[in-house]
Amino acid sequence: MSFIEFRNVWKIYRMGNVKIKALTGTNFTIDEGEFVVIAGASGAGKSTILNLLGGMDSQTTGKIIVDGKEISEYNNKKLTTYRRNDIGFVFQFYNLVQNLTVRENVELATQIVKDPLDIDETIKAVGLEDRISNFPSQISGGEQQRVAIARALAKNPKILLCDEPTGALDYNTGKQILKLLYDTCKEKKVTVVVITHNLAISAMGDKVIKVKNGAVESITLNENPVSIDDIEW
Template sequence: MEKKPLMKIEDLSKFYQMGEVTVKALKNSSFEIYEGEFVVILGPSGSGKSTLLNILGGMDKPTTGRFFLREEEVTKYNEKMLTNYRRDKIGFVFQFYNLMANLTAKENVELATEICKDPLNIENVLNDVGLADRKNHFPSQLSGGEQQRVAIARAVAKNPLVLLCDEPTGALDYKTGIAILSLLSKINRQYKKTVMLITHNAPIAQMADRIIKMRSGEIVENEINENQIDPEGIEW
C-alpha cells in the first residue's frame, strides 16, 4: 500500500521587511514528510531552518505557499485553529529547555498534558526517558542533559503527531548530546512519532531516514538516507 505524506509543503516562502530591505528567509520550499520518518533538516546559521520549523509548528505564517497536515491546509487556519494545532498536533523541543523553575520534572510534564485531548501516561513517559528516579527534582537540581530529557518527555507526553526539535543538542556536551539523540531515536521507534530535527551539525544527519539540506533560504537537497547509523556511532 502506498504511503501517504503526513506533511506536504508546497512553495513555502517567508519574507521579512527590514526597513527598505526585504529579507528572504525562506524561498519556494517544497517537500513531503511521511508518517514515522526521522527527518534531519541540515544547514548553516541563516539557512532558513528555524523559519521553516516555525511555520511547520504553527508559530509563524508563510508569505506565500501552502502547507498541509494530512488533508488539512494549515496555512488557511485562523489564530484559534493554529493554537489548537500547536496544542494537539505538535510537540516542541528547543535548544534551551524552557522549563518552569518552580515546578518539578513531573510537574513540568503534567502542565503540558493538562491542556491536551489524548495525553500519554506521564509515569510511563518519564520512565522511558530515564527520569523515573529524578521526577521529583526541580530543574536547578538537574543536569543539562536531564533537563533536556524533561523537555522531551513534556513534548512526547502530549501525544502529538509530530515532534519538532530545534538544535536539541546545541547546549550539550558531546556525550550528553549523543544520549539525547539516542533518546529521540527511541521515541521515533517506540512511540512511532514523526521526528523533525534541525541542526547545523552535519554528522547528526547520519541517523536520519530523510535528510533535507538548506542553504540561503532554499532546499538544495532532499534525499532518503540508505545508510543510517545508530546515534552511538556518530562523531563530531
C-alpha cells in the same frame, strides 16, 4: 499521500523598507513516522521551516499540508489548537518552570490536550523516574533536556519538532538525547524533525533535507541510517 508537504513555500520578512527572503520556494515531503534531519548553516532558513511547520508563523505564499489539512489556511485560533494538540516542541534551551518538579513540569503539558499520555510512564521512558520529585536546578543539563522531551511527548503529539536539541549539551549527553529522540520516533511512530547545523548528525536521519540561502539544496533518503553510537563529530 505524504504526511507533511511544503509546496512552493515562501517567507518574506519586512523590516522597514527592507525585504528579507527567509524561504524562497521551498518544496519537500515528510512521511509519517520518519526521523528527518534538516541541516544547514546559521541563517539558511531551518528555523523558519520549523516555525512554519509548528504553526508559530505563517508563510507569505505557498501551501503547507499536515495530515491532509492545509494548515497554511488556518487562522490564529486554529493554529493555536494545532500547536496545542499536534505539535511537541523541544528547543536548545529547556524552558522548564524552575519552581515545579520534574513531574509537575511534564504534567503541565498534559493539562492542555485531550488525549495525553500517562505522566509517570512518559518520565520513565526518558529514564528519569529517579528524578521525578527533583527541581530543574537539582538535575544536569542533559536531564533537563530529557524533561523537556518528556513534556513534549506527554501531549501525545503527531509531530515532534526539535530545534538544535543538543546545542547546549556536551558531546556524550548530546548523543544520548539524539538516541532518545530516534528511539521515540521508531517506538511510538512519532514523526520527528530535528534541525541542526551539525552535518554529522545527518547520517542518522531517514531523510535529510539540506537548506541553503532559504532554499532546499538537496533531499537525501538514507536506506540504512547510521546508529548515533557510530557517528563522530
